[in-house]
Amino acid sequence: MxxxxxxxxRVGSASxxxxxxxxxxxxxxxxxxxxxxxxxxxxxxxxxxxxxxxxLAQGWNLMAGSAGLVSLGTSSFIGLGAYAALGLxxxxxxxxxxxxxxCATAGGVLAALVSPALxxxxxxxxxxxxxxxxxxxxxxxxxxxxFGGATGIILQEDPPALPVLFRYVLVLAFxxxxxxxxxxxxxxxxxxxxxxxxxxxxxxxxxxxYRVKLxxxxxxxxxxxxxxxxxxxxxxxxxxxxxxxLQWSIDVLSMxxxxxxGLRLGPxxxxxxxxxxxxxxxxxxxxxxxxxxxILIVLIRFAPQGIVGLAVKLPLIGRxxx
Amino acid sequence: xxxxxxxxxxxxxxxxxxxxxxxxxxGLSIVLGVMRLVNLAHGDFLVxxxxxxxxxxxxxxxxxxIGLPVVAVFVGMLAxxxxxxxxxxxxxxxxxxxxxxxxAVSIILENAFVLAFSADTRSIARDYATVxxxxxxxxxxxxxxxxxxxxxxxxxxxxxxVSATAFGRDLRASAVDAQAAATLGVDVKRVQMxxxxxxxxxAGVGGTLMGAAFQxxxxxxxxxxxxxxxxxxxxxxxxxxxxxxxxxxxxxxxxIGGLTLGDGYRDLVGMALFLLVxxxxxxxxxxxxxx
Numbered sequence: 042m043x044x045x046x047x048x049x050x051r052v053g054s055a056s057x058x059x060x061x062x063x064x065x066x067x068x069x070x071x072x073x074x075x076x077x078x079x080x081x082x083x084x085x086x087x088x089x090x091x092x093x094x095x096x097l098a099q100g101w102n103l104m105a106g107s108a109g110l111v112s113l114g115t116s117s118f119i120g121l122g123a124y125a126a127l128g129l130x131x132x133x134x135x136x137x138x139x140x141x142x143x144c145a146t147a148g149g150v151l152a153a154l155v156s157p158a159l160x161x162x163x164x165x166x167x168x169x170x171x172x173x174x175x176x177x178x179x180x181x182x183x184x185x186x187x188f189g190g191a192t193g194i195i196l197q198e199d200p201p202a203l204p205v206l207f208r209y210v211l212v213l214a215f216x217x218x219x220x221x222x223x224x225x226x227x228x229x230x231x232x233x234x235x236x237x238x239x240x241x242x243x244x245x246x247x248x249x250x251y252r253v254k255l256x257x258x259x260x261x262x263x264x265x266x267x268x269x270x271x272x273x274x275x276x277x278x279x280x281x282x283x284x285x286x287l288q289w290s291i292d293v294l295s296m297x298x299x300x301x302x303g304l305r306l307g308p309x310x311x312x313x314x315x316x317x318x319x320x321x322x323x324x325x326x327x328x329x330x331x332x333x334x335x336i337l338i339v340l341i342r343f344a345p346q347g348i349v350g351l352a353v354k355l356p357l358i359g360r361x362x363x
Numbered sequence: 364x365x366x367x368x369x370x371x372x373x374x375x376x377x378x379x380x381x382x383x384x385x386x387x388x389x390g391l392s393i394v395l396g397v398m399r400l401v402n403l404a405h406g407d408f409l410v411x412x413x414x415x416x417x418x419x420x421x422x423x424x425x426x427x428x429i430g431l432p433v434v435a436v437f438v439g440m441l442a443x444x445x446x447x448x449x450x451x452x453x454x455x456x457x458x459x460x461x462x463x464x465x466x467a468v469s470i471i472l473e474n475a476f477v478l479a480f481s482a483d484t485r486s487i488a489r490d491y492a493t494v495x496x497x498x499x500x501x502x503x504x505x506x507x508x509x510x511x512x513x514x515x516x517x518x519x520x521x522x523x524x525v526s527a528t529a530f531g532r533d534l535r536a537s538a539v540d541a542q543a544a545a546t547l548g549v550d551v552k553r554v555q556m557x558x559x560x561x562x563x564x565x566a567g568v569g570g571t572l573m574g575a576a577f578q579x580x581x582x583x584x585x586x587x588x589x590x591x592x593x594x595x596x597x598x599x600x601x602x603x604x605x606x607x608x609x610x611x612x613x614x615x616x617x618x619i620g621g622l623t624l625g626d627g628y629r630d631l632v633g634m635a636l637f638l639l640v641x642x643x644x645x646x647x648x649x650x651x652x653x654x
Contacts (some may be wrong), residue, residue, distance in 0.1 A: 331471045
């Protein structure tokens with residue numbers, strides 16, 4: 042498949058670049074860990090949202106940028122994770138990290154289960170299928186009373202305090218970024234790109250496109266489920282319209298396209314941008330989403346590599362980026 | 364167990380409604396066939412049609428069913444700049460770029476509807492929307508029959524246009540192989556533009572019918588889109604008559620699902636069918652369109 046949306050970033054020198062990236066990630070985790078000691082609730086809220094978005098965007102970027110899978114079904118896995126997390130916390134009394142791990146497993150299993158349907162056809166039908174999956178799950182949750190029906194379910198214990206949640210989600214964002222770094226800085230990235238650029242040629246070279254795409258989809262879905270789980274733990278009350286809502290899928294898609302599809306910094310820049318845009322237009326929710334739409338159209342047309350792609354083209358930053 | 368009258372009424376109503384669903388999906392189907400574009404704003408085009416029918420009635424007082432040609436032309440004209448300014452420049456950039464652009468258009472339209480018309484649900488209130496029609500043990504709303512008749516007529520007209528006219532020949536050629544068609548002198552860009560406008564015009568009519576039969580609001584587009592996709596998947600890509608069959612099948616199965624499982628499960632049946640067909644019969648609907 043040849044398209045600008047998922048066109049190739051240049052391949053950096055794999056090993057040294059990878060080590061630098063890991064070092065930067067560890068450093069960022071070390072510094073941000075202490076943010077709750079001096080930042081107020083407002084900034085912690087923003088930080089929490091940014092981290093959740095970053096986890097989602099990392100997974101989406103892996104699928105779209107590396108494996109050519111454009112998903113509109115992120116909310117399926119967020120919703121699944123949210124329901125699984127509150128179910129585990131309420132019924133079993135599981136500690137949050139364990140609940141999140143189970144969420145990740147559930148997300149990965151669901152992705153694997155639906156992949157035969159979604160991967161049967163290439164490209165666009167994956168997108169359409171993911172959209173239908175999210176709607177199916179939402180309707181299921183609305184109708185089945187065991188899951189709380191349209192009113193949803195409530196966390197019975199008190200949600201953890203914001204600083205605690207912030208550190209959880211920070212670690213989650215760190216782990217997500219680290220995993221994606223391992224995927225994109227090793228031989229796996231070559232395989233992923235080969236599948237994205239020409240499935241048939243890749244298959245002739247002995248790569249199994251189905252497995253590669255499945256791997257990316259399962260990993261991204263596990264990440265989304267964990268993001269959904271921690272979001273639910275923070276909210277303390279969830280209902281199907283919100284957790285399975287299309288808005289999640291819109292947000293994550295916007296973030297990655299705005300940041301730069303297939304670029305390492307794309308998800309981070311996109312997440313920061315979308316959170317900032319949301320804050321700037323907090324009083325005008327309709328205008329906010331519509332403006333995001335306009336930005337999407339303009340970027341797809343004139344800067345298919347997003348903000349990071351534009352920045353890399355500037356000579357000075359471009360040299361540093363590599 | 365409900366009695367035979369309710370069962371047969373439900374199935375007849377489902378089949379009639381399915382005809383309308385087929386019309387709402389027709390534009391999506393032909394655009395997909397000719398342009399390889401999953402128009403994610405298709406549902407919002409239908410909503411535009413519903414609002415257009417509503418305001419046509421409010422401002423002129425003329426019945427929107429008589430005004431359908433006006434609505435069709437209006438929505439079709441609106442689609443022209445969308446094609447020329449947003450889609451045409453992305454030609455050759457792959458399917459995703461155009462699809463994402465239409466997704467963005469969908470987001471913008473949906474929020475524009477809220478800003479312009481408020482978030483209220485509305486309906487095109489006419490007598491025939493509520494009047495029941497009784498034939499022996501079978502009862503269903505009159506609008507279903509009217510909508511079915513209009514939809515089937517329009518679908519057959521489009522079928523004729525595609526299969527028996529010079530434009531239809533160009534359209535089919537562009538759908539099978541755009542490059543080859545261009546080499547043979549077909550103005551593919553013009554064909555695509557007209558196809559896109561035709562699809563939107565059909566959506567305009569379908570939207571007005573949906574607006575007369577049911578309530579709608581600014582965010583109805585998502586549900587419309589998903590139903591249309593299910594119809595297209597069931598009936599076959601770019602296949603006009605297949606779309607009609609797919610619509611009727613979906614309408615009937617949704618009604619049966621609603622009757623046996625409860626009304627909330629209507630749409631769920633559609634989505635489940637959609638994914639099942641994707642999983643088990645993908646070639647049935649993509650024989651022409653594999654990329």
